[in-house]
Amino acid sequence: MPKVLVIYYSRTGNTEKMAKIVAKGVEKEKVEVEVKKVEDVKVEELKDTDGIIIGSPTHYGSMASQIKQLFEQSRKLQGQLVGKVGAAFTSSHWVGGGNETTIMDILRAFLIHGMIVQGEARGDHYGPVALYEPDERSSSECEILGQKVARLVKRLKEESG
Numbered sequence: 001m002p003k004v005l006v007i008y009y010s011r012t013g014n015t016e017k018m019a020k021i022v023a024k025g026v027e028k029e030k031v032e033v034e035v036k037k038v039e040d041v042k043v044e045e046l047k048d049t050d051g052i053i054i055g056s057p058t059h060y061g062s063m064a065s066q067i068k069q070l071f072e073q074s075r076k077l078q079g080q081l082v083g084k085v086g087a088a089f090t091s092s093h094w095v096g097g098g099n100e101t102t103i104m105d106i107l108r109a110f111l112i113h114g115m116i117v118q119g120e121a122r123g124d125h126y127g128p129v130a131l132y133e134p135d136e137r138s139s140s141e142c143e144i145l146g147q148k149v150a151r152l153v154k155r156l157k158e159e160s161g
Contacts, residue, residue: 002153003032004051004085004146007041009066014091015055018134018142022053022089025146031153033146038066043073051085051153052115053145054106058090061098062105071109078113085156086110086117087149089128089142103127118152120144 004026010016019035026033034049046052054070056063074081088106092099103126107117119125120141128134128141 001032002050002150002157003034003048004053004149004153005041005045005049006033006035006053006055006146007038007067007070008035008055009038009057009064010055010091011057014130014133015057015089018089018091018128018130018138019055021134021139021142022055022128022146025143026053026150027146028143029147029150029154031150033150038070041070043070043077046074046077047080049084050157051087051149052081052110053087053089053149055089055091056102056106058092058098058102061101063102067106074109074113081110082114083156084113084115085149085152086113086115087127087145089130089145091130091132091134093132095131099129100126103129116152116156118148120148
């Protein structure tokens with residue numbers, strides 16, 4: 001059965017709430033999902049999943065140092081995450097506080113690993129963004145993200161046999 005790992009760092013609880021909503025979207029597609037705080041993730045776990053969705057608060061226009069540290073550790077997995085699906089989401093306190101640059105930093109790290117990233121034609125193009133606590137709009141975007149990643153993971157798993 002395909003599996004998606006949702007990883008997050010959250011100091012205030014807002015990104016954690018988003019992670020749980022993303023996971024609900026994955027579950028709706030009948031794909032196994034595990035939600036973990038970044039500090040509880042062992043880098044080797046990234047190999048054992050078909051999709052990885054990472055959420056980080058926006059810190060100075062980029063991902064939190066705890067998320068960056070996971071990517072630093074993942075360097076030893078170079079070449080082992082090729083073809084897995086990646087996606088990202090963020091929470092912030094400001095409209096122009098670096099939300100998109102945070103998501104793009106996470107997505108760039110996925111691309112360096114050879115992972116597959118799908119954009120969104122409507123809504124939050126790069127990944128869901130919440131200002132403070134997720135509202136109805138950002139909650140909907142989070143659920144849609146989970147569903148889209150799950151569908152893509154299933155499709156790729158079927159094609160690979």
